[in-house]
Amino acid sequence: MSISDLRRQYSKGKLSSSDLTDSPFALFEQWLAEAIKAEIPDPTAMTVATVDADGQPSQRIVLLKEVSESGFVFFTNLGSRKAKELADNPKVSCHFPWFFMERQVRVCGVAERLTLAENARYFFSRPKESQLAAFASKQSQPISSRELLTTQFSQMKAKFANKSLPTPDFWGGFRIVPHQVEFWQGGEDRLHDRFEYNRQQDGSWATQRLMP
Structure with a gap:
C-alpha cells in the first residue's frame, strides 16, 4: 500500500467556542491533564523550532517542565544548537503532538532565559x-563514539560518587512567552476544529476560529 493511501477518520472529540477559556493557559492545562490521565506516551513532550543566522529552521523534542500564565518552560545545555540559536534570535515556536487524542497545540512566542x-x-x-x-x-x-561518551559518564560518576555536583554554568532553562496559541482538535471528514488565541496590547487574549 502506498503511504498516500493511508488515511482514517478523526472522531475522538470536538472543540467549540463554548469550550474556550479566557486565557489559553487554562485550556492548555486542561488538555495536558487529560493527556496525562489518558496515559499517552510522553504527554509533556514538545517540539521546539528555532532558526539559525542563515534562516535555516531546526527542530527537536524537549520536555515541558513548567507551565503558568508566564509561559512554557524547558531546560537544555546552553552550548546546544537551540540555545545558541535562541541567543541570536529569541523568536520560537513549539508544538505539542497529542495525536493519540487527535489533538495538537501550537505556540509562537519569545524565549527568555x-x-x-x-x-x-x-x-x-x-x-x-x-x-x-x-x-x-x-x-x-x-564525538567519535558512544564508548567515549559512556566513559566520560563513568568518570563523572566516580568523581562525584560521594559528593554533590556543583551548579552548572553551562546548563539552564528558557521560558517561552507566547503571543499566539492554537488548539487543534481532529474532526470527521477533515473538518477539524481550530481556535487561535492572540495576545492583545493590554495583555488580554482574543480568539478566532480557523478553517481546517
Whole structure:
C-alpha cells in the first residue's frame, strides 16, 4: 500500500467556542491533564523550532517542565544548537503532538532565559544520573563514539560518587512567552476544529476560529 493511501477518520472529540477559556493557559492545562490521565506516551513532550543566522529552521523534542500564565518552560545545555540559536534570535515556536487524542497545540512566542536560582532549583531536583549526564555531554558537539561518551559518564560518576555536583554554568532553562496559541482538535471528514488565541496590547487574549 502506498503511504498516500493511508488515511482514517478523526472522531475522538470536538472543540467549540463554548469550550474556550479566557486565557489559553487554562485550556492548555486542561488538555495536558487529560493527556496525562489518558496515559499517552510522553504527554509533556514538545517540539521546539528555532532558526539559525542563515534562516535555516531546526527542530527537536524537549520536555515541558513548567507551565503558568508566564509561559512554557524547558531546560537544555546552553552550548546546544537551540540555545545558541535562541541567543541570536529569541523568536520560537513549539508544538505539542497529542495525536493519540487527535489533538495538537501550537505556540509562537519569545524565549527568555531563566534566572540562575531557577536553573539551580530545577537542576538539583533531577536524579543524580541526569545531573551527571549533563556534565558528561557537551550537547550538540561531535564525538567519535558512544564508548567515549559512556566513559566520560563513568568518570563523572566516580568523581562525584560521594559528593554533590556543583551548579552548572553551562546548563539552564528558557521560558517561552507566547503571543499566539492554537488548539487543534481532529474532526470527521477533515473538518477539524481550530481556535487561535492572540495576545492583545493590554495583555488580554482574543480568539478566532480557523478553517481546517
